[in-house]
Amino acid sequence: MEKINRSDADLVSEALVLWVGPIPSAGYDGEAALVKRFGAQEAAKLLPNVRALEKEFFSSDARHVAANLEEMGDRAIADFRRVHPEISDEALNALANHYAFAFK
Numbered sequence: 001m002e003k004i005n006r007s008d009a010d011l012v013s014e015a016l017v018l019w020v021g022p023i024p025s026a027g028y029d030g031e032a033a034l035v036k037r038f039g040a041q042e043a044a045k046l047l048p049n050v051r052a053l054e055k056e057f058f059s060s061d062a063r064h065v066a067a068n069l070e071e072m073g074d075r076a077i078a079d080f081r082r083v084h085p086e087i088s089d090e091a092l093n094a095l096a097n098h099y100a101f102a103f104k
Contacts, residue, residue, distance in 0.1 A: 004049070004086050013088035015046045016053060020094040023101045053087070056080065057095045063103040073100045 004012050018037055019030040034043035034050070062075035073096035080092065 003084065006086060009086035010088070012046065012049055012053070013091040015050050016087065016091040017094045019050045019054065020098045023094075023097045053084070054095065054098075056083070058099060058102075060099070062099070069100045069104055072103065073097065076100075 015034055015038070018033040021028040021030055021033060030050075031043070031047065034046060037043075038046060057076060057080050060076040060079040062072045062079065066072035066075050073093075076099050077092045077096050080087070080095070
């Protein structure tokens with residue numbers, strides 16, 4: 001996915017945090033959270049970007065090379081940040097927690 005422009009970075013970062021939700025998240029519906037916060041039209045616009053960014057974050061090989069969960073999250077963040085420095089720390093941490101929980 002291409003870099004997100006600065007004017008959209010805060011919006012996309014907020015959407016990522018909502019999309020990922022709390023970890024662990026039994027029964028959590030990220031799409032419903034986006035609709036509740038942004039409305040159906042805006043959520044529909046954000047959803048493809050959010051899904052693509054999540055997939056891109058999960059493409060990190062950190063799970064194969066990290067010694068522990070903390071290192072796994074840090075490596076995945078570093079990999080992602082090289083491509084998307086515009087994404088907020090809060091969103092990166094949410095994605096890292098999601099990633100580490102999925103591969104623990």
